[in-house]
Every structure is written in structure tokens, then in C-alpha cells.
Amino acid sequence: MSRPGEVSPESGPAPAQPRPLFGGCLSCRLVCGAGLLLAAAWLYQGPRSSMKRGIPPSMGTIAQITFAISVGAWGVVILWDPVGKQVPKQP
Template sequence: MAARGAEAAPGAAPGPGSAEPRPLFGGCWSCRLLSGAGLMMAAVWVYQGPRSAMKKGIPPSMGAIAQMCFAAGLGAWGIVILADPVGRRQRREP
């Protein structure tokens, strides 16, 4: 085991715990944009089903309310992928 602060030899492979975690989509902006926008559009599409019935004056059922909650979850997931909060996190050294 190496002493604290000792550097590894040049060309040596890093240890199993020393690699920095990669972002979920590898930092690819176009992948995040496509995935996030797709999830948000899916959320709009799922939300439109019960919303159109409610516009006709039909009271929402439990299934319609569950569908709207699921659409809200899809939309939030799309926003999280677009924002990429994990990829921007800076690691603090002790």
C-alpha cells in the first residue's frame, strides 16, 4: 500500500477506487438534449390524455390522476437529464 501523498509510477494503471465517475451520458450534450427533450415530449403526450377528457367536463378518475402524476415524473426526469446535476458536481478534497 502506498503512503499518503505518494504518486504512482508513470504508466501505471490507476487503482480501482481512484477513477473519477463518468457522467451518465458521458458528457455528450447532444445525447442529453435528445434524451431530455424526448422525455419531456413524452410527458406532454401522456398528460394530454386525461387533460382532454377534463376539458370536456368529465371529472378525473383515479387512473387519470395517476396518469398525470406519471407525466409529471417523466417531465421531471427529462429536466434532470438536461440539467445534469451530477456531472457538474465538484469533488471536495479532505
């Protein structure tokens, strides 16, 4: 007879369920995703305003725009939550 907490050899360990991003908390995803999108917009505004004044873009400006787009994409992924939508296949 096995003690509580032990795994018997017949049953084996239970398969681990994938944990949703941010624990599946909708309000956490909304706050974090919206915050990242706003941060991306703020990061994007700096180089765009200098380019609108006629200053040619430098490598730093292009890097900042690329980083802002990456932060925005991260915010969209958190809002969309593709990890929490996956359903494991049952054998």
C-alpha cells in the same frame, strides 16, 4: 518492482471519479431530455382533454397525470445534468 496494472502498497488505489450522466455528451442529453419532455406532454394531454370535456377525473386519470409529471421531471434532470456538474474535493 510491480508489474503494469498492479497497485503498489505505497500509492494505493486511485479514487474513482464520478462519471457524468450519459458520459457528458451534450447532444445525447439534449435528445434524451427533449424526448422525455415531449413524451410527458403527450402523456399529459390524454387526461387533460377528457377533463376539459367535463368528465370527472378518476384515479387512473390522476395516476396518469402524476406519471406524466414524473417523466417530465426526469427529462429536466437529464437536461440539467446535476451529476456531471459535481466536482470532487481534492484533499
